[in-house]
Amino acid sequence: MTADVKGGSAAAPPKTRPPNRVVVRWRGDEEFESGRPGGPTLRIDGHGKVAQSPVDAVLTALAACSSIDVVGILAKRRTPVQSLEIDVVGERADDRVPRKLRRIVLTFRITGAGIEQVHAERAVELSVNKYCSVRDSLDPAIPIDLKVELKEE
Numbered sequence: 826m827t828a829d830v831k832g833g834s835a836a837a838p839p840k841t842r843p844p845n846r847v848v849v850r851w852r853g854d855e856e857f858e859s860g861r862p863g864g865p866t867l868r869i870d871g872h873g874k875v876a877q878s879p880v881d882a883v884l885t886a887l888a889a890c891s892s893i894d895v896v897g898i899l900a901k902r903r904t905p906v907q908s909l910e911i912d913v914v915g916e917r918a919d920d921r922v923p924r925k926l927r928r929i930v931l932t933f934r935i936t937g938a939g940i941e942q943v944h945a946e947r948a949v950e951l952s953v954n955k956y957c958s959v960r961d962s963l964d965p966a967i968p969i970d971l972k973v974e975l976k977e978e
Contacts, residue, residue, distance in 0.1 A: 880926065883963075884913045888931060890959040894952035895933065895945075902944055908936040908976075925964070932972040946973045 849859040855871025868876035877885060888911040896906045912932040917924045933949050949971050953960055960969065 880915060880917065883926075883959075884915045884929065886959045887929065887957070887963070888913045891931070891949070891952040891957040892933075894956045895935070895948045898948035898951060899935075899937065899940060899945065902948075904937055904940045904944065906935055906937045906940070908934075910934040926967050928968050928970070930970045930972065932974065934974045934976060936976040940975060942973065942975055945975055946971075949973050 845861075847859050847861055849857050849869075852858055852868075856875060857869045858866045859869060860866035867882065869879055869882055870876040871878060873881065892909055892911055896909065899906050910933075912930075912934070914930040914932075915926050916928040916930075918927050931949075931953065933945070935945050953969060953971060
């Protein structure tokens with residue numbers, strides 16, 4: 826809502842980001858190539874033989890999205906991450922089509938000097954449940970279990 830104030834100007838509208846846009850091209854059989862116009866591409870294979878399957882790509886997106894914030898949160902605590910690996914397990918429904926995800930387990934394996942378990946767990950929890958737009962785009966009924974393993978340098 827804007828209001829004219831005597832001698833003033835209307836408030837500026839809030840800035841909005843343009844929508845994300847990708848182009849997906851069929852490459853034969855169940856193989857596809859996807860990416861932003863003019864940007865890097867991702868191969869997807871419905872058979873999962875030459876590239877990730879579509880569901881694997883969703884799980885990858887969830888892990889990558891949440892990991893960005895985990896690394897950032899721990900860096901702000903002055904305990905930077907030296908290495909990070911996320912093991913993602915997605916259980917799918919076998920009894921119906923579509924075989925949607927029923928449960929996801931994310932195991933974060935983090936290495937870094939001075940990182941404490943409680944802080945790593947909090948960073949993961951905040952990242953997945955508060956900041957990750959991929960998680961927020963998934964069905965909220967899908968339970969996501971979080972595990973954190975700290976490794977010595």
